[in-house]
Amino acid sequence: EDQVTQSPEALRLQEGESSSLNCSYTVSGLRGLFWYRQDPGKGPEFLFTLYSAGEEKEKERLKATLTKKESFLHITAPKPEDSATYLCAVRGSGTYKYIFGTGTRLKVLA
């Protein structure tokens, strides 16, 4: 069965302290891997879609990478406004169902 595991569950960083969030997945025929940011009480905000191993995408201080088994979301020199929960999801072939992980709660301290 398709599954997504995110680690760590929570992460506290000092402003400017770079780090990476992990998303491990098992899926039958990866159709896409997706990263979202979610602020408390709000809907997830789309960040990136990755389709094949080796693919990388960047947006401001965020960079997402993909291998055949996992994806990383690298945060470079984070700021307090980057504090949020970061969600990873996958979609397998033959389905429109997106499977989400439980997220990583990131707190960036000034």
Place this chain on the structure above:
Amino acid sequence: DTGVSQDPRHKITKRGQNVTFRCDPISEHNRLYWYRQTLGQGPEFLTYFQNEAQLEKSRLLSDRFSAERPKGSFSTLEIQRTEQGDSAMYLCASSSGLAGVDDQYFGPGTRLLVL
């Protein structure tokens, strides 16, 4: 582009009552999804529409849940005979349906509390 909108944003109801939520997707998006999210969890897939056709539905979805998208634009999600376990955030998302584009955009959600 005004984004995905959902109504109401909050709903409090008593156990046993029926509730209905509305979702308006991004215009010209032909794919629409419903999810449920509880505290500390990621969104859980409920159902998927392509235009007006409901093409996929979670096996976990109780018979008390039903969704429609009658004209391929807005969608409604109805929960009959609500239970306390139905308390959650109900999220709607849409995507364009263009070939090779699977980016999904979420609405702000409807928070349901069943007393």
